[in-house]
Amino acid sequence: MSDQSNNQRVAVVGLGLLGRGIAACFLGHGFNVVAIDRSQEQHAEARKQLAIMMGELVELGGFNPQVRDEWTTRYTAATDFSSVKDCSFVVESVTEDIATKEAVFDSLENLLSATTVIATNTSAIPISQLQLRRKIPARFVGMHWAEPAHSTRFMELIRGEKTSDETLQTAAAMARRLGKEPCICQKDIPGFIVNRIGYAMYREALNVLQSGLADAETIDCAMRNAFGLWASVCGPLRWIDLTGGPELYAKAMQHVLPSLSNSAKLPAPMQQLAAEGARGITNGRGFYSYTPEEAHRWEELYRRHAWRVAEMHNQYFPLNKTNE
Numbered sequence: 001m002s003d004q005s006n007n008q009r010v011a012v013v014g015l016g017l018l019g020r021g022i023a024a025c026f027l028g029h030g031f032n033v034v035a036i037d038r039s040q041e042q043h044a045e046a047r048k049q050l051a052i053m054m055g056e057l058v059e060l061g062g063f064n065p066q067v068r069d070e071w072t073t074r075y076t077a078a079t080d081f082s083s084v085k086d087c088s089f090v091v092e093s094v095t096e097d098i099a100t101k102e103a104v105f106d107s108l109e110n111l112l113s114a115t116t117v118i119a120t121n122t123s124a125i126p127i128s129q130l131q132l133r134r135k136i137p138a139r140f141v142g143m144h145w146a147e148p149a150h151s152t153r154f155m156e157l158i159r160g161e162k163t164s165d166e167t168l169q170t171a172a173a174m175a176r177r178l179g180k181e182p183c184i185c186q187k188d189i190p191g192f193i194v195n196r197i198g199y200a201m202y203r204e205a206l207n208v209l210q211s212g213l214a215d216a217e218t219i220d221c222a223m224r225n226a227f228g229l230w231a232s233v234c235g236p237l238r239w240i241d242l243t244g245g246p247e248l249y250a251k252a253m254q255h256v257l258p259s260l261s262n263s264a265k266l267p268a269p270m271q272q273l274a275a276e277g278a279r280g281i282t283n284g285r286g287f288y289s290y291t292p293e294e295a296h297r298w299e300e301l302y303r304r305h306a307w308r309v310a311e312m313h314n315q316y317f318p319l320n321k322t323n324e
């Protein structure tokens with residue numbers, strides 16, 4: 001399922017949760033990868049995780065077993081930027097902090113050729129803001145990956161105010177080579193497409209919780225069995241078409257919309273848990289509490305599930321991969 005080795009050299013900056021998966025995705029598709037992180041511990045952890053992910057690509061993703069055996073020969077780990085010089089595409093995935101990201105771009109800009117695309121994996125910082133200090137803002141684009149980055153098809157590309165058409169096309173072509181389905185967000189709005197819609201849903205889930213209409217388990221169970229079924233084959237708009245169409249939904253919407261939360265304030269349960277330092281499965285505290293074993297089980301379950309969805313998508317919606 002993977003492309004042949006292609007000799008193209010790319011760089012991934014930041015080897016945290018997302019960066020490791022991004023590096024695995026490039027490696028799985030035959031690229032030579034320069035992986036940069038300032039932390040030696042992160043490099044060590046990334047190497048361990050990469051070995052696991054390359055195994056998954058072969059065992060669960062049907063990739064050529066060769067990629068599991070020879071990826072290390074195409075992988076260069078670095079703590080500084082000197083080896084990015086001849087990279088033709090760079091993905092930045094460092095800590096979500098403007099100053100940190102800008103310092104990385106300053107270093108990259110001094111070394112890269114003028115034609116190299118720089119893609120940022122920011123979740124929420126406006127691309128246009130990150131373009132302000134760039135020498136060549138036209139080559140700069142948002143590339144929003146999702147976890148697990150090596151196995152999902154998800155990718156949003158975000159056009160900043162100064163992103164050129166050429167850059168967007170190069171990024172879209174790269175996305176397709178990586179087995180993604182690039183979804184282009186033509187304007188640099190908070191949350192882009194998916195998080196924007198997601199946050200509207202999270203707010204209402206918290207509203208239902210706070211109003212005492214249902215507890216967390218009930219809300220999650222209902223969503224898993226309803227959205228969890230249809231959202232993996234169609235989006236909300238096709239779902240409307242499949243179940244009555246706009247005419248029917250328009251009537252229901254008129255009744256439901258006035259009762260939905262449209263508050264711009266943080267919902268109280270979220271505010272309280274955040275103030276208590278709840279970091280979900282990372283520290284075992286969130287809307288539920290987790291033992292380390294439970295946290296691990298949920299992580300594993302989600303990762304396995306991502307491969308099952310990938311398999312189903314390959315069957316229902318075969319990708320038209322190109323080598324543009």
Ligand SMILES: NC(=O)c1ccc[n+]([C@@H]2O[C@H](COP(=O)([O-])OP(=O)(O)OC[C@H]3O[C@@H](n4cnc5c(N)ncnc54)[C@H](O)[C@@H]3O)[C@@H](O)[C@H]2O)c1
Binds near residue numbers: 013017121
């Ligand atoms: N976590 C998610 O689910 C998710 C999803 C999509 C996008 N993102 C975005 O991806 C980016 C990375 O997120 P993450 O969850 O992987 O973060 P993380 O904290 O796990 O990893 C960040 C990495 O960046 C490294 N780093 C920081 N400053 C650096 C520098 N100057 N030079 C080199 N390396 C540096 C850190 O050592 C660390 O390994 C963020 O912008 C985040 O918003 C995250």
